[in-house]
Amino acid sequence: MLSSPVTLEAPVLSVIGTPELRSRLEEEYKEPLAWVRMGYTGELNGTVELVLKSAEAAHLAAVLSEDLHPDNDLDAVRSAMISEVGNVVINAVIGTLSNSLGLHLRFTVPQFMEGEVDSLLTGLEDPELPKVLLVRTRFYVQTLDIEGHILLYFSLATFREFRSHVKRYGNLGSE
């Protein structure tokens, strides 16, 4: 992609409800956020997001575009670049997940957004989307060390489906 590898550190996973997600994100992020969102349907339904601090996203874009006078604002061109980085990271994570679990999913194109935690969670605190797989990871692009979160939202029905796929994968044989 960027002529430089994106390296993901071993992630820390937790499955939580959306109210807990709000309090965790509000505790962690006091500053504006930037995120790339992709929806998915098929054997599972939900949304996947890569969340970064807005200033770190701007820094990342500045380094990738070799911008000599970076600022903290993301213009259209730099937002597109962050969309691409998000797309690569999400595709790598989702690609591995769906290949390992043998899932067939269809995805929407990535959308880039900016705002506070409130905007991030808008429309996602639906009672039908009660479970979130929160993946906290650190990733490196070139010499940059950037920490971000990958959020995987599932609808209630498909979360059970996801759990059974994971159990099958882990040969736990719950079904």
Place this chain on the structure above:
Amino acid sequence: VDFSGFDSIPIGICLIDRDFIVCSWNLCLRDWTGLSDAEVLDRDLRDIYPAFRRGIYTSRLEMLFSGGPPVVFSPRLHSGLFASPETARKKHVYHINVSPFLKEGESLALFAVQDISSEYQRSRELKQALEENRILLRELNHRTKNNYSMLLSLLELQKETLFDSRDEEIIDILISRIYSIQRVQEHLALQSDSLRILLGEYLRNLAGDILDSGSSLYSPDTHIEADAIELEPGKAIPLGMILAELITNSLKHAFTAIGGEIRIDAEEKNGMVTIRYQDSGPGRAGPPKNDGMGLRLNEAFAQQLGGSFRQLQGPGAPTVIDFPL
């Protein structure tokens, strides 16, 4: 399959199969690239645009053909894709989304090519204008700083030619007031990304300037405690004027020997700032004179802050300034 419907879509559409053979090339792409259907259809996209031979494209598109998620190619990182002809007057800048597209059970890749040339151009112009403004502001700050220094030097020179010590006091007060304005300007010049001034740092610098200016024989210790309060410049200047006046008065009246002390405490509660000023002197002999120039000025500056200025009785000539943030 008839793909002519793509011609009515206002973005570029290109469809390729797993072997990179072009199946559809819509009107927008014909217009932007100058390549006709005959020049493109049924040809390998990699022969038309050799950049697509690079591993970063083949590997990402391979994932898509195998049922993976859509792929984004952003303009800054992939400027050569679907390039305009050399002779074109307008060079297009594209943001490209590639999504899977199923045709009769066959998996194709659909390139949705969005022309963002005008946004790109606007963004470049804005960036250039911002850089020019930064240079101008730096130059302006530099000149303003020089002007303040020149003004202070002129006043210092003027002091040497005076015969009456009372005139010297007036010039000292003027010098300390200029310092307070200069400090605000320096804070703003240093914090180019913020128009707020950190109160604690501002008070420490201001007191330091006045005490180091050599206008007094005494150099009292200063103790400044301030909550994390940020002021807008419109408030910092009148507050600086009041404190410059108070410090000058302390230097003039409070101390009779080395070892004095000036204490300034600033706290914020419910949007109100309270500043308490006190020195280690004996205090005023009587109530403050209402007709004093200094007092009238301080009351006027407090009014400018939308607050109050109170001088209390007792040792240390305690003074309280209240104002809303």
